[in-house]
Amino acid sequence: MSRDESLDRRRFLRLVLVAPFALGLARLRPFAATVANAAVWQTLEDLKEEGKIRYYGIALGPGPGGLEEGRAAMRKHDLGCIQTYYNLLEEEPGRKFFPVALEIAQGMVIRAPHAGGVLESDANAVKFPADGDLRTKDGTWIERARRQAANLNWIYEGKGMTLSQAALKFILSEETVASVLPNIYREEHLSEYAAVSDFESFSQVELGEIAEQFRKGFGV
Numbered sequence: 001m002s003r004d005e006s007l008d009r010r011r012f013l014r015l016v017l018v019a020p021f022a023l024g025l026a027r028l029r030p031f032a033a034t035v036a037n038a039a040v041w042q043t044l045e046d047l048k049e050e051g052k053i054r055y056y057g058i059a060l061g062p063g064p065g066g067l068e069e070g071r072a073a074m075r076k077h078d079l080g081c082i083q084t085y086y087n088l089l090e091e092e093p094g095r096k097f098f099p100v101a102l103e104i105a106q107g108m109v110i111r112a113p114h115a116g117g118v119l120e121s122d123a124n125a126v127k128f129p130a131d132g133d134l135r136t137k138d139g140t141w142i143e144r145a146r147r148q149a150a151n152l153n154w155i156y157e158g159k160g161m162t163l164s165q166a167a168l169k170f171i172l173s174e175e176t177v178a179s180v181l182p183n184i185y186r187e188e189h190l191s192e193y194a195a196v197s198d199f200e201s202f203s204q205v206e207l208g209e210i211a212e213q214f215r216k217g218f219g220v
Helices: 003-017 021-024 038-049 066-077 093-104 125-127 140-149 165-171 187-199 206-214
Strands: 057-060 083-084 108-111 177-181
Touching: 066 093, 083 093, 093 108, 140 187, 165 177, 165 187
Parallel strands: 057 083, 083 108, 108 177
Antiparallel strands: none
């Protein structure tokens, strides 16, 4: 091990062993820039073998940064969890990880399924949370995304679903998705989201049309 690798290991050990307790964190997510760093993965394996951590995973997206590194990591490492950013309006680059998940036979966890609140039934959801714990979307992006969402009525009207439910149903149509992590601000969200499994899945024709509309920017 080189001197630089040794220093990297010590820094990483401090992050793993001290930061979670200081910040009250239950898990760690390596930044995309560190995904290709072999010393990081070896340190994680060492910590797992030593019983200091139970598992480790990777969180990918949003944006194209780390796409190739993320796919390589999925194939190479024993990841306890693979999480990515993906929703009806922001399918890229998240969907590029699905073929690899299928290849390695591992389910994925999806975050941001409602596109910063735009795909929630409550029009004010884009303003939550107000405490800065999660970043809210740029106003220009929200305006455009809302116009796109307005062109999605056909995917839920007549099916008994809300827009929020249809957004989750779309994600769960992907066979490699094991779970979705929506933001939950109110008690009624629990019953609304839990009911998604009661609705009929989208047909292949409908999914094909959604893909085509995504390619066209949902008419915006």
